[in-house]
Amino acid sequence: MYSSVSDETLNQIALILGGEEGVEIIDILREVEEITVEELVEKTEIQINIVRKILYSFYNHSIVTSRRFRDKETGWFIFQWSLQSRLIEAYITGMKQKILKKLQSRLEFERQHEFYHCDNPTCPNVTFEDAMDTVFHCPVCGEPMKPIDNESAVIFLERKIEKIEGELKG
Numbered sequence: 591m592y593s594s595v596s597d598e599t600l601n602q603i604a605l606i607l608g609g610e611e612g613v614e615i616i617d618i619l620r621e622v623e624e625i626t627v628e629e630l631v632e633k634t635e636i637q638i639n640i641v642r643k644i645l646y647s648f649y650n651h652s653i654v655t656s657r658r659f660r661d662k663e664t665g666w667f668i669f670q671w672s673l674q675s676r677l678i679e680a681y682i683t684g685m686k687q688k689i690l691k692k693l694q695s696r697l698e699f700e701r702q703h704e705f706y707h708c709d710n711p712t713c714p715n716v717t718f719e720d721a722m723d724t725v726f727h728c729p730v731c732g733e734p735m736k737p738i739d740n741e742s743a744v745i746f747l748e749r750k751i752e753k754i755e756g757e758l759k760g
């Protein structure tokens with residue numbers, strides 16, 4: 591049922607959104623069809639407020655879905671949580687589209703600017719416009735800067751963009 595998204599991809603997203611505890615929760619959601627917050631707490635021994643927080647974060651990112659029903663004995667509402675496989679695909683596609691947009695605007699920026707650098711590996715590249723402000727001296731270390739070739743950065747970005755575009759086309 592979850593074959594459309596690899597375990598590794600899902601774990602990466604769980605880690606970003608919920609840390610190690612997020613991965614633990616995802617591992618359990620993979621094994622069950624539905625589960626309550628209380629059952630998750632019992633299985634993971636993670637504090638209930640943290641389990642709730644992580645579930646809501648997953649929910650906001652379309653990774654899990656919840657179903658509400660009424661407990662026959664107490665009459666209270668209970669929420670059952672489960673992995674949402676179709677929405678996961680949508681989420682990952684959306685994430686890739688966002689990354690693609692960032693890479694495209696970075697590529698445009700690299701193509702439209704000349705860059706200067708001081709040769710100190712820990713110092714940043716500076717645009718021609720900003721380099722003029724400091725009379726071509728590094729804003730970090732103060733050493734004189736020389737124009738640099740950003741061709742390798744452009745090629746790197748072009749390759750990444752091509753790869754993601756290919757993935758999105760499927």
Ligand SMILES: [Zn+2]
Binds near residue numbers: 709728729
């Ligand atoms: Zn420098």
